[in-house]
Amino acid sequence: MSPEKMTTMANQIATFFASQPGTDQAERVAAHINDFWDPRMRRQLLDHLEAGGAGLSDLAIAAHPHIRVPAETA
Numbered sequence: 509m510s511p512e513k514m515t516t517m518a519n520q521i522a523t524f525f526a527s528q529p530g531t532d533q534a535e536r537v538a539a540h541i542n543d544f545w546d547p548r549m550r551r552q553l554l555d556h557l558e559a560g561g562a563g564l565s566d567l568a569i570a571a572h573p574h575i576r577v578p579a580e581t582a
């Protein structure tokens with residue numbers, strides 16, 4: 509997936525959860541990504557976050573510690 513598409517998708521998820529009540533929006537963004545993004549997509553997002561997360565919203569960046577690292581495949 510292109511980095512632009514991935515950034516757009518992550519930001520759309522963050523925008524939705526930012527509108528929800530509570531104080532656990534970052535965890536909810538990460539839970540959605542963990543549940544619905546395949547391991548390759550999560551790996552790409554994590555790599556992008558570790559490189560600075562250009563273009564990602566503050567909430568998408570805040571979800572970083574809660575996104576599960578995919579198992580390495582041989």
